[in-house]
Amino acid sequence: MANYTEDDLAKDLEQQEYKFGFTTDIESDKIPKGLNEDIIRLISKKKEEPEWLLEYRLKAYRVWKNMVEPEWAHVEYEKPKFDEIIYYAAPKQKKKYESWDDVEPELKETMKKLGISMEEQKRLTGVAVDFVMDSVSVATSFKEKLKELGIIFCSFSEAVQEYPELVKEHLGTVVPMTDNFYAALNSAVFTDGSFCYIPKGVKCPMELSTYFRINESGTGQFERTLVVADEGSYVSYLEGCTAPQRDENQLHAAVVELIAKDNAEIKYSTVQNWYPGDKDGKGGVYNFVTKRGICERNAKISWTQVETGSAVTWKYPSCILKGDNSVGEFYSVAVTNNYQQADTGTKMIHLGKNTKSTIISKGISAGKSQNSYRGLVQVHASADHARNFSQCDSLLMTDKCGAHTFPYIECKNKTAKIEHEATTSKIGEDQIFYCLQRGISEEKAISMIVNGYCKEVLNQLPMEFAVEAQKLLTISLEGSVG
Amino acid sequence: MTQKKKIIEIKNLHASIDGKEILKGLTLTINAGEVHAIMGPNGAGKSTLASVLAGREEYEVTEGEVLFDGVNLLELSPEERAREGLFLAFQYPIEIPGVSNINFLRTALNEIREHKGETPISAKEFMALVREKSKIVELDAKLASRSVNEGFSGGEKKKNEIFQMAMLNPKLAILDETDSGLDIDALRIVANGVNKLRSDENAIMVITHYQRLLDYIVPDFVHVLYDGKIVKTGGKDLALELEEKGYDWIKHDLVNN
Numbered sequence: 001m002a003n004y005t006e007d008d009l010a011k012d013l014e015q016q017e018y019k020f021g022f023t024t025d026i027e028s029d030k031i032p033k034g035l036n037e038d039i040i041r042l043i044s045k046k047k048e049e050p051e052w053l054l055e056y057r058l059k060a061y062r063v064w065k066n067m068v069e070p071e072w073a074h075v076e077y078e079k080p081k082f083d084e085i086i087y088y089a090a091p092k093q094k095k096k097y098e099s100w101d102d103v104e105p106e107l108k109e110t111m112k113k114l115g116i117s118m119e120e121q122k123r124l125t126g127v128a129v130d131f132v133m134d135s136v137s138v139a140t141s142f143k144e145k146l147k148e149l150g151i152i153f154c155s156f157s158e159a160v161q162e163y164p165e166l167v168k169e170h171l172g173t174v175v176p177m178t179d180n181f182y183a184a185l186n187s188a189v190f191t192d193g194s195f196c197y198i199p200k201g202v203k204c205p206m207e208l209s210t211y212f213r214i215n216e217s218g219t220g221q222f223e224r225t226l227v228v229a230d231e232g233s234y235v236s237y238l239e240g241c242t243a244p245q246r247d248e249n250q251l252h253a254a255v256v257e258l259i260a261k262d263n264a265e266i267k268y269s270t271v272q273n274w275y276p277g278d279k280d281g282k283g284g285v286y287n288f289v290t291k292r293g294i295c296e297r298n299a300k301i302s303w304t305q306v307e308t309g310s311a312v313t314w315k316y317p318s319c320i321l322k323g324d325n326s327v328g329e330f331y332s333v334a335v336t337n338n339y340q341q342a343d344t345g346t347k348m349i350h351l352g353k354n355t356k357s358t359i360i361s362k363g364i365s366a367g368k369s370q371n372s373y374r375g376l377v378q379v380h381a382s383a384d385h386a387r388n389f390s391q392c393d394s395l396l397m398t399d400k401c402g403a404h405t406f407p408y409i410e411c412k413n414k415t416a417k418i419e420h421e422a423t424t425s426k427i428g429e430d431q432i433f434y435c436l437q438r439g440i441s442e443e444k445a446i447s448m449i450v451n452g453y454c455k456e457v458l459n460q461l462p463m464e465f466a467v468e469a470q471k472l473l474t475i476s477l478e479g480s481v482g
Numbered sequence: 483m484t485q486k487k488k489i490i491e492i493k494n495l496h497a498s499i500d501g502k503e504i505l506k507g508l509t510l511t512i513n514a515g516e517v518h519a520i521m522g523p524n525g526a527g528k529s530t531l532a533s534v535l536a537g538r539e540e541y542e543v544t545e546g547e548v549l550f551d552g553v554n555l556l557e558l559s560p561e562e563r564a565r566e567g568l569f570l571a572f573q574y575p576i577e578i579p580g581v582s583n584i585n586f587l588r589t590a591l592n593e594i595r596e597h598k599g600e601t602p603i604s605a606k607e608f609m610a611l612v613r614e615k616s617k618i619v620e621l622d623a624k625l626a627s628r629s630v631n632e633g634f635s636g637g638e639k640k641k642n643e644i645f646q647m648a649m650l651n652p653k654l655a656i657l658d659e660t661d662s663g664l665d666i667d668a669l670r671i672v673a674n675g676v677n678k679l680r681s682d683e684n685a686i687m688v689i690t691h692y693q694r695l696l697d698y699i700v701p702d703f704v705h706v707l708y709d710g711k712i713v714k715t716g717g718k719d720l721a722l723e724l725e726e727k728g729y730d731w732i733k734h735d736l737v738n739n
Contacts, residue, residue: 430576431576431577431578433560434575435578435586436559436560437569437572438586438587438646439564439593439650440586452578452580452581454580
């Protein structure tokens with residue numbers, strides 16, 4: 001009798017291979033490995049950057065050199081050798097594509113393997129994709145339509161060339177270069193990323209979407225994203241990531257800054273499935289990301305993330321609720337398997353009056369993985385009637401994995417109201433059997449139960465992204481039934 | 483008269499859990515169009531029988547044979563049994579947070595259809611079916627879109643089981659103490675629902691402690707399960723007799739024979 005036990009599930013999960021392990025064969029333009037001021041000058045020169053940006057990078061580099069890599073997270077890993085990293089790699093063909101038809105077959109194939117084939121993308125009306133392949137944007141679509149509304153959505157490099165004032169005004173205002181070790185490193189060596197500006201009162205009519213990929217072996221990726229929503233505007237921004245299978249650990253240290261001015265709203269969604277390493281914990285991506293947004297009066301920032309990849313994740317999308325009545329939200333699903341380690345959560349910094357924040361975190365641990373939620377809710381003395389609701393749930397798939405919760409609360413205002421709820425549960429054999437008894441296969445049952453568990457978070461994702469996220473959850477947790 | 487089609491034939495079934503034998507040679511045949519009631523005292527093996535037939539992994543079948551519509555049931559996985567048309571209405575229906583009843587049932591129905599070589603049901607047809615079948619047990623339409631059994635009252639959970647039975651249209655439905663925890667109104671609704679689903683094509687096995695349910699779902703046969711075997715079989719009057727005399731009467735009988 002083919003009975004599916006938790007042991008089988010554990011075994012299947014260990015055998016679950018990464019399905020996106022492949023490399024696109026496109027010639028790359030690389031610079032020597034290692035990091036010093038000359039390398040930074042070379043990066044800046046290759047990108048034909050203005051003097052102020054070079055100065056910014058050099059200053060950040062000097063700050064970084066005097067910093068020590070942080071060790072407080074609940075993760076263990078071999079520290080990256082910063083001298084062995086190649087800090088810049090750009091595909092040689094720099095030609096911009098006018099339409100998807102002009103894109104090389106290899107790239108299309110890559111997209112297909114990612115499950116975001118051009119054909120599919122085209123059908124998804126209203127999605128503009130800025131595809132980042134090893135740090136340089138190779139394709140941008142829907143630009144014209146956005147232009148009519150005055151919306152700027154382009155690669156970071158392009159923004160530096162075309163809109164230097166906007167970049168200069170906002171870069172580093174939310175995440176200063178001195179913020180932390182990896183933010184400083186990113187500020188020194190970031191190669192590309194995305195820039196988005198929504199003018200006053202404009203509601204962006206489509207989801208803006210970027211797919212990141214780490215492609216070149218041994219290249220660290222240092223993305224820089226800056227989203228500025230001017231007064232009364234709205235934008236929904238999607239970020240998706242995959243990396244090909246590599247033996248050595250690859251470092252990814254991105255910085256994302258969101259600025260929501262008075263009455264503006266930014267919705268930022270991420271689906272991350274970078275290579276998590278093999279079943280013995282070899283290889284995989286180190287994902288050390290600083291994501292933060294600032295809300296002015298009546299503004300709202302909502303972070304939604306589905307994290308299924310990376311060997312080590314260290315990531316806390318946060319909101320500074322500076323303006324009165326501003327709102328911060330964090331919805332997260334983090335799945336860890338085999339030897340993956342994730343230490344993720346959020347910080348909600350309440351400064352303004354009547355500020356509100358919501359944190360919904362769903363951790364799923366399988367294999368021998370460690371999954372930690374780390375969150376800070378900070379209410380300053382100025383934040384009268386601030387409110388927070390936090391819910392942190394953990395689901396354990398095996399008895400060899402771990403789930404940890406580190407909630408920090410600092411409250412300096414007596415009128416604040418803070419609620420925290422947490423649960424830990426093990427996937428129920430009874431639930432699986434109930435599904436089986438209705439004719440549903442084990443795989444579908446597990447996928448359904450896990451998706452149900454994550455529903456509050458998945459509901460926050462735009463439709464087409466939610467479908468992809470569900471598929472990813474299934475891929476991460478499915479087992480071959482036998 | 484042509485012989486009735488056999489839905490399930492259980493022959494000399496022995497089953498144990500953790501090395502302890504619970505079923506000790508149970509034999510029972512149920513034909514199409516029949517309702518059989520299984521009664522018996524606590525610990526007689528009633529729920530074990532339901533679990534073994536549904537394929538719960540904790541139970542080990544050590545001897546015997548079960549033919550389900552001619553197929554060797556014991557060789558099938560739990561989901562294959564379900565797809566072949568064996569339905570278990572759970573004594574304690576399970577909650578699945580975040581999974582809507584509708585999504586759950588549509589997945590189940592499509593798995594069954596695929597098994598039969600049929601195409602998936604369209605959303606429109608499915609919703610029409612939901613509307614039609616939810617009336618059978620007077621299930622609030624709102625419950626259909628809520629998460630599976632989550633926050634349902636005891637009565638709603640049992641109604642939901644029968645609603646699922648109606649949707650999946652099984653050859654054999656095993657109702658495991660469906661009457662437990664029901665007030666008299668809910669009992670009547672659930673029983674009426676089951677009666678509406680009786681046909682010449684299917685069969686129903688009603689497992690219960692009490693005669694009460696059998697006032698509403700009138701069985702063709704009543705079997706008394708005692709110590710892992712069927713020790714007495716009769717018509718619906720046997721249930722009344724049991725109610726009156728208690729199970730000690732059976733025990734006494736057995737000892738004296």
